[in-house]
Amino acid sequence: YTDQWERWWKNPQQVELYNFMAKDNVPFHSVIFPCSLLGADDNYTLVNHLIATEYLNYEDGKFSKSRGVGVFGDMAKDTGIPADIWRFYLLYLRPEGQDSAFSWSDLMLKNNSELLNNLGNFINRAGMFVCKFFGGAVPPMVLTADDKRFLARVTLELHQYHQLLEKVRIRDALRCILSISRHGNQYMQVNEPWKRIKGDEKDRQRAGTVTGVAVNTASLLAVMLQPYMPSVSLAIQGQLCIPPGCFVLSHSFTCTLPPGHRVGTVSPLFQKLENDQIEALRKRFGGGQVSGGCGAPRGSSTLGTSWPLQLCFLLIQELTEEGAKQGNHVRQLKANKAEKAQVDVEVAKLLELKKQLALAEGKSPEVPVPKGKRKK
Incomplete structure (x- = not known):
């Protein structure tokens, strides 16, 4: 390299x-x-x-x-599903301590709940409130005990995130990110800045504090997301206009977007996955029976479901390589004058591979009988 x-x-x-x-x-x-x-x-x-x-x-x-x-x-x-969604889901179920299983239904559930409704919802609302209520500029913040309790929760998750990554527990560290955004959604839901902005001066100031704290939390999440979802992280950095010098993860929660900082155009980060879309993908990648072949000959009793051309090519390529390898193995055994019983076992494996290859290519599955043998 x-x-x-x-x-x-x-x-x-x-x-x-x-x-x-x-x-x-x-x-x-x-x-x-x-x-x-x-x-x-x-x-x-x-x-x-x-x-x-x-x-x-x-x-x-x-x-x-x-x-x-x-x-x-x-x-x-x-599939049309963005690369960052694949990255997120595969790391979310990373089999760190025991086997895990990819599931189309679970992929849809995690995208729609954790990414769209949790993470994306919080970051989008934080940025949108700055634009809608404060002219695109981060408002002044006067922290109360409630705000400090929220920041303490975020800081605790941030510390745990660092510790888990030091131990290379990648899956568990990702959950810290989702926990922060979950705390953020709850923080906004309890304080209701969209209602307080319509109240008196004290309420409007409170709405500004909550919005400022929320958008700074979104800025923190953009940095934490970078190793998991780099494209999404970059999109958040662009929408919130996070200065490159601030795009560094520290061990404590710092205010990277001070009062007066102007954000850019804020837009949704994720799209909903629909059940029909997921069912089509599950069917498409569900495979088929090898004996059915990619296009078995007409009249064959082993006809199965027609395979997509790309899958046919992969199957034929794999069987061809395995057949060539097994053929070389048989020739080597014969050259070394191995015992007949051992040779016969390996020859049988070779014939089976040739049969499967013939089926995959849509040819007759009959394989020529080895010399010296006759059909009864």
Whole structure:
């Protein structure tokens, strides 16, 4: 990646190495590879923190490329769901302590409840109140005991966010962000600035304080969101006109948008996912039976549901690669004069792969009988 790689990979005194992987890779990266580096005796940097996740399953089963079950690669882009929504949901259910499962219904629920109604609602209201009630400028703030209690809750969540990220508990740290916006919505709901702005001078001042505190909380959330949802974070920074120098996360809640600071055009950050849309996606990525093939020949009794062209290509490509690998394995066994029973088992596996490939290509599933054998 860079000709300066030795600054990191041969610098154990100054570098802390974090490895991220699924649990099945732990033996190699915790034992085999570090032992290889030690054996090289060349001052290589060894892993300091090994962060392994459990498995992510799909709906009620498992992801499977060969059967077209699940969303892979650029297929996620083709759904029309923004990348940041995918990032949010996959990190929200990250299998940090036990296996977890991707669910289309849960994706819709988390988008509509946590992002749209909770996080997005709070940030949008905070910015809109500045524009609607105070001409786009952050109003003066006179903090009361209630405001200080709210800020204490936010600060507690911020401290916990830092601690969790230090421990690489990425999923749990994300929940701190959602808790802050939940506290923010409750804070605004209790103080009702949209009503107080219509009252006397004291009420209008109170509305200004609540709005100023809320929009500064939204500014804090923009920074906390950056590693999880970079595009959404950037959008909030643009809408609230947060100065680049203030776009840094500290360990305490500071006022980054002082009285008089002008915000920009505020607009909704998230869109609702509809049930019909989600059901269509669940059906689209639900896969099919391998025996049905991508286009089995007419008259075949094994015809299944027609597969999307992209899934067909993936299946054919995977079966072709597996068949070639198995063919080489069989030839190697024969060259080494392995026992006939072992060869027969591997040949049977090869014939089965050829059969599946033929079905996937829409050809007859019959595979030529090996030389020296006759059909009865």
